[in-house]
Amino acid sequence: EVQLVESGGGLVKPGGSLRLSCAASGFTFTNVWMSWVRQAPGKGLEWVGRIKSKIDGGTTDHAAPVKGRFTISRDDSKNTLYLQMNSLKNEDTAVYYCTKGWESWGQGTLVTVSS
């Protein structure tokens, strides 16, 4: 059974940093492209970024609102996806989901940016 478990969310001040993790199990993590998606309270879904599998180059793409501030990475030895978030803004407040190829999603982790 595919499982994705996000962690690392919490309360952080504007300008601060946070690193989210997504622990994956139940599938061959190495072969899969992974994405982060966020959802602000009461709002719609927003794509944050994606990382390809190493065999496909391991490259990343990030959405315009987070480019230069957020970085997606992966550790295939630990079956874990990461989202490093720097220079956080109030508008980054959201539940952050990781997703495997869009068909499997974690339950999300809440990030609150507030002074």
Added chain:
Amino acid sequence: QTVVTQEPSLTVSPGGTVTLTCASSPGAVSSGHYPYWFQQKPGQPPRALIYSTSNKYSWTPARFSGSLLGGKAVLTLSGVQPEDEAEYYCLLYYGGAYVFGTGTKVTVL
């Protein structure tokens, strides 16, 4: 700036049919956008229903179908059930970036 627009809300009677659309601005939606459709219920993560315009996952009920029509991606729910009440989002691919639609709240009444 790419904007993907959906109807804000739609109401349908149980057993009825409802059609949701997904429009891209600028330009028309094509198969090259690989349209996805997701269902999301309150407090839950999204659940994928349709990929690449019209393909269903193993868990997608037969009453859901996807297509392209008039330059838009379309999700049709036929024989709507009460449990279909949810928010529905489309997702389009723009060559290295993805954009979610604004979402449609479907009410079954």
